[in-house]
Amino acid sequence: MAEGWQTVKGNCTVCHSAALVTQNRGSREHWAYLIDWMQETQGLWQFNPEMEATILDYLSTHYGPRTDARRQNLPKHLMPPAPQASETSAEG
Numbered sequence: 687m688a689e690g691w692q693t694v695k696g697n698c699t700v701c702h703s704a705a706l707v708t709q710n711r712g713s714r715e716h717w718a719y720l721i722d723w724m725q726e727t728q729g730l731w732q733f734n735p736e737m738e739a740t741i742l743d744y745l746s747t748h749y750g751p752r753t754d755a756r757r758q759n760l761p762k763h764l765m766p767p768a769p770q771a772s773e774t775s776a777e778g
C-alpha cells in the first residue's frame with residue numbers, strides 16, 4: 687500500500703481481479719504497453735498524464751521486472767543429453 691496504490695486499485699480492479707495485475711511483472715514500458723493494449727482493445731478508459739504517471743510509477747516500482755526469477759529454459763539444442771540416455775550425475 688505505497689503511494690499510488692489507491693489509484694491503481696481504483697482503476698485496475700474494475701474489470702479483472704487485482705491478482706491479474708500483481709502476478710505480472712515488468713518494466714515501465716511493459717506496463718505502458720499493457721495499458722495501451724487494454725485501452726485499444728479491452729475498453730479501458732484513458733488516463734490523464736498525471737494519473738497514468740502515478741499508475742506507471744507504482745507498477746514499475748512495486749511490480750517491476752523480476753531479477754530473482756529463474757532464467758528461461760535452455761533451448762533444446764543446448765540441453766545435455768536426456769538422463770536415461772547416459773549415466774545420471776547427482777549434480778544434474
Ligand code: HEC
Pocket residue numbers: 694697698699700701702706707710720721724728729730731741745
Ligand atoms: C475496462 C476493463 C479493464 C480495466 C479497467 C483494466 N483492465 Fe487489465 N485487462 C482487461 C481485459 C479484458 C484483460 C484480458 C483478460 C483475460 O485475458 O482474461 C486484461 C488483462 C490484464 C493483464 C494481463 C495481461 C496479460 O498479458 O495476460 C494485466 C497485467 C492487466 N490487465 C493490468 C491492468 C492494469 C494495470 C489496469 C489499470 C491501469 C487494468 N488492467 C485495468 C480489461 C481491463
